[in-house]
Ligand SMILES: Nc1ncnc2c1ncn2[C@@H]1O[C@H](COP(=O)(O)OP(=O)(O)OP(=O)(O)O)[C@@H](O)[C@H]1O
């Protein structure tokens with residue numbers, strides 16, 4: 001009897017929490033009229049922000065996945081000295097407040113020999129759109145690594161051994177066997193990287209500055225307009241961000257993402 | 263192929279001073295208890311573990327430091343390892359592509375091997391739609407289409423039922439002679455050794471404890487471990503009756519029922535482990551037929567009794583617990599009834 005009551009209780013809590021969240025989404029949607037939403041979308045600011053967000057996110061997603069593919073492979077398959085330390089460092093941005101990630105990146109790219117070198121060759125990261133990409137990349141990378149390495153780990157290494165024995169080198173085996181077998185993980189990690197990039201706020205704000213119509217991405221638009229009291233712009237930005245999240249979740253579910261979060 | 267003084271150090275396991283010489287075209291079985299290092303040994307030969315000492319020589323060339331893809335050694339695993347994102351055809355082609363470049367001869371080769379292995383009708387299927395036996399035939403085809411210098415098989419039949427295994431043995435035999443393959447086959451099944459191998463190596467604790475011709479090793483075990491490990495009654499007989507998957511075998515004047523799939527008139531070799539023989543002093547029905555025999559000799563061995571039973575020319579060894587033997591009150595010359603369950607009788611065609 002007790003166990004029945006307990007499980008009923010669990011279900012009730014789950015329903016209540018999801019109801020609260022759902023009401024919050026609905027609130028966001030009913031707070032503005034469709035015509036206000038359309039008008040917000042048509043403003044120069046929103047168009048700029050949307051375009052900048054999508055461009056930077058596509059680039060940072062691409063980078064996160066391209067970097068993630070070999071790094072996750074090393075973490076999942078190979079042993080090397082200091083591996084656990086490397087793992088911890090790469091995971092750190094996931095646990096760190098985004099705003100702290102932002103300040104560390106700001107210091108690295110603003111006040112170190114690396115910064116001097118970059119400015120010497122004319123690369124400006126701080127307070128520039130390039131900074132957005134860097135901030136998004138580091139917010140997304142830990143998630144990409146997690147998903148990719150656990151998807152590599154589910155592949156029996158003997159597939160790779162068999163391929164090697166049939167005459168295919170390490171790289172060829174990786175491209176022809178390991179990558180296709182981790183397809184679901186690749187798609188899921190791309191989706192998550194994109195969502196993280198689009199939604200990156202704290203790090204982007206600190207590193208890229210959050211300047212109106214210069215380094216203004218959707219989360220920044222939301223933030224700036226809230227502070228000006230321009231609620232309908234803020235809400236519209238929020239709705240766009242939610243749409244991205246829904247599409248991401250949909251793709252992950254479709255790719256059997258549940259299994260990837262072991 | 264020659265393995266000389268090979269040692270491999272893994273975290274908590276060590277292969278020590280392995281010496282193994284396999285002539286071209288020879289078929290060698292490796293048997294040994296679980297954890298003996300059989301898989302580690304053949305994976306080292308394939309190039310997946312780095313030896314700490316010793317050499318591996320294949321067709322006169324030292325391959326100890328070569329990467330696996332440069333060795334010309336193929337490997338077949340118990341769980342097939344067919345690439346799930348490719349069709350059967352593509353899987354086999356994957357095994358050949360490094361050797362056979364032009365499309366037409368590739369297709370001819372694939373058709374040839376598919377014919378030998380009886381998988382022509384499966385070429386367009388995905389691996390997950392095949393039965394275990396079919397998958398293993400595809401895996402073997404993929405492994406040998408490039409004519410490897412050495413084929414390694416790690417318990418290739420362990421996941422398959424007896425009937426499928428018997429069929430696969432025939433396929434392997436055929437393809438081995440057709441392609442002139444040199445084979446090292448790890449197995450737990452004594453029937454594999456007797457029906458396929460020229461030589462057998464027995465492994466224990468990371469060492470090869472005996473290696474030689476099959477007959478030789480079985481008739482002259484090198485030490486107590488080998489003697490115990492291969493301790494088995496071997497009888498020669500003939501199939502005199504068969505129904506579905508049970509056959510009647512006559513060995514001398516003993517009639518035995520066994521689970522096998524062979525035709526009447528076939529000469530067979532029968533294997534019965536001594537612990538699978540059950541002895542009573544009165545004629546009872548306990549689920550299996552029984553026959554009479556006479557106690558020849560009784561040897562005490564710790565908690566066990568080794569009993570040698572004779573019936574005309576045939577002598578069978580049985581192992582009983584000491585307590586049970588006491589209850590029976592056995593003594594040499596005493597007549598007893600011998601029971602052997604059909605599923606405990608292993609049959610190899612000769
Ligand atoms: N990569 C590895 N690293 C460390 N230890 C290993 C590795 N591979 C195998 N071992 C250990 O080596 C020992 C021998 O393993 P192996 O798989 O060779 O046994 P086996 O004779 O093939 O047994 P089985 O009959 O069960 O297949 C085991 O104790 C195993 O845990």
Ligand SMILES: [Mg+2]
Pocket residue numbers: 300301302416
């Ligand atoms: Mg093994």
